[in-house]
Amino acid sequence: MQPPLLEKEGNLLLPFRAPRTAQMNASAPIAAFACVVRRDLLLAMRRRSDVATTLFFFVIVVSLFPLGVGPEMNLLRTMAPGVVWVAALLASMLALNRLFSGDYADGTLEQLVLAPHPLGLLVGAKVAAHWLVTGLPLVLLAPLLGLAFDLNAKSLGILMLSLLLGTPTLGLIGAIGAALTLGLRGAGVLLSLLVLPLYIPVLIFGAGAVEAVAAGLGAGAHLSVLGALLVLAVFFAPWAAALALRISLE
Amino acid sequence: MRMPRRRMQATRSRMAGRINWFYYAAPQTFYSLAGKSTPVFYALAAILGAIGLYIGFFVAPTDAQQGEGYRIIFIHVPTAWMSMFLYVVMAFWAAIGLAFNTRLSSMMAQAIAPTGAWMTFLALWTGALWGKPMWGTWWVWDARLTSELILLFLYLGFMALQAAIDEPRRADRAGALLAIVGVVNVPIIYFSVQWWNTLHQGASVSITRSPTMATTMLWGMLVMALAFWMYCIGATLTRVRAIILERERHADWVRDLKGSPQ
Structure with a gap:
């Protein structure tokens, strides 16, 4: 199992080692983006238990709430959007530690910084792969948990949609924090202190969308704001995270 | 011909009262x-x-x-103003330090953070003391209170990040980036919290609909705000002196200071 993995990794990293030819080609940035996404997905698939851990954490946190507040169905139904969203927030924050730490430990991160492609683009690719592995499963699992809280079909749909729009924003904002705390002692706790306050708008509008639907109002406004936050984060966060990586690796 | 002209320029700039501000950008001066x-x-x-x-x-x-x-507003409002103002000032100095690599700017940002956190804490504390007799509760999830609480978290995050990094240069630059990200997010957080609050309609109390104030009350508040401003500058300068000494402890001029009484 091990040797082919190493060989594959080496092949995938090839574009970074041929800067001249890569710069000539106009489609090189897209190729580099796809290459990093593919590599990160491959690595994640070779360590599936890491992915499963995040998912289990999400499920466990959500199922703790009924045990804490009691099995009253009316109460649980009103709490459900907030509970699912807070759990998603915590789960994606816990997963952030893995975003750069593996590459930092084995030196790949320095190769990425030295690559001829814009670092922001490569960071964006890493966040995209990270979201596919940690964010998307949360989105797919959320309706199941919502059912346990007796949400109706419409609310479940909006819950999924809001998570689909919101979790990439969480990953993008979190990338800045993960890059800043790279290699520090107590990085995990510090990361939560840095990142959670910045997550608050996403939480408000994400949980708010489901609550608005449950209250008979439309979720359009909330989802629009979530989309706007996502667009802003996609545009700015990779560059801020790239700068943070440069600061941390200096 | 050249010498007198240069001298003339020098006297002209001195007459116009120009001070070389960059002179004070060096930690020593x-x-x-x-x-x-x-x-x-x-x-x-x-x-x-x-x-x-x-x-x-x-x-x-x-x-x-x-x-x-109500007299607690003479403490409460100035501290709330200072808590927000200091975050912007801190982010400003941090950004200057990040952009121009001026050591003193980063030290200023680091020195402002604890005072800013202290002002935020005081604003929250006095707010709670005010809320109990007025609204019958120490805390309501009002938009302003909540965003002030988040501001305290932002200050604490900045301080924790700087404290966790041993190398001063990385600490400065990492803190600067966090402060800039924070200052961009503060309006987003404020408006989202406000919207969240109005949608929930849980807290019926609003501190925005306060009755118009008597002129003397306003004057008292403004004078107190100035007092707090001066205190914040003094506290920051005291702290920045300590930071300069700590960071420049290997420099010759600090070693010379030990001999002299000042």
């Missing part, structure tokens, strides 16, 4: 400037504070609706 000006700012803070408290306690009339309890 700023150290003594801060040392000389700190007592002035503390004295101003004490005098203005005494005047402000006198107005607040003896001149300002008793509020028709809120009774005597």
